[in-house]
Amino acid sequence: MILTRLKKHTENVHGRVEQRLPLMDPSLSLDQYVRVLEAMYGFYRPLEAQLRVLLPASGEFGRRSKLAWLVQDLQALGRGLPVALAGKPVLEGRAQAWGALYVLEGATLGGQLISRHLQRCLGLERGCGAAFFCSYGDQVGPMWKTFRQALEAYAEQSGAEPEILAGAGQTFEALEGWLIARTGER
Template sequence: MILRRLKEHTQAQHERVEALVRVMDDPLTLQQYREVLGSMAGFYLPLEAQLSDLDLPQVFRFEARRKSALLRRDLQVLGLSQTAHAARAQLPALSTVAHALGCLYVLEGATLGGRIIARHVERQLQLTPENGAAFFASYGDTLGVMWKEFGAALSGYAAEHGGESEILQGAERTFGALERWLRRTETAPA
């Protein structure tokens, strides 16, 4: 129930964000891909740090879901310096666990889309998880299991604790912050 509500509630935001992530272009250049990874770093690195400071229920296995290390590795493999992703997005306000779970919904949903992106990046640039595309291929063969596990945990949390409106707010705020960040980085000088 909560997953369906989240999808319906954030559909328009999801579509706007997806349109801003210019990684499915054909042809896709290495420079475009590097810029997308830099933008993702500016959002994911501080956001995952913020989430790690919250007391998320263990059932969500947040540490196993973090993608910052994969993103940093991709950036390093592709020759981006430490300062190349120094800019940080304005993060969504996540003042409750329920808000954070809405945020995780957005990040986990992006991971589902990452599989399609990873295939495209491999076809276009011959990049694999081993040589620069680990972030988008993050869960590998366990993607389906990780998504089902997340959905079950979220449904269980909502059934036990309520807070559906805060979960929806957290997702909406995360999509909004990501959209603002991507619009900013899209127009930023190279």
């Protein structure tokens, strides 16, 4: 099953990325949170532009874009949009794009925990600074199920599992590199 292999293939870098984000810290400040949103915007903007080309809007990516929620959150918190953008992972084709989308969609699952923490810690909700982490709201489960089914079908039909794995790994590595570049920490 492709999802099991994706999880195993990316678990180390995924863990490192999570450690770089202070989102579940009990003492999370609004300033720290805004810096995370700015970093995510800087990463998602070029990556989603690439995904729009590789996975046309009529297909799986169209209803899964999260960039507007990042814009909404930054504006709700009185911030402008960051100018600095990450170097996107170089995705070579549709199969690698599916791997990248696995990373972005998987983040919506963790976003459920994060959004509850943001509400408790900072008083932020979907309409007031936490839309990105609330993502699909009560539709996270069904959206994940639909994505999982589509990914499994694509992997089986295309025979492109190595490319899907590579796309997921490259996406996590690019995100980690972007976070390191923004903080200057190794």
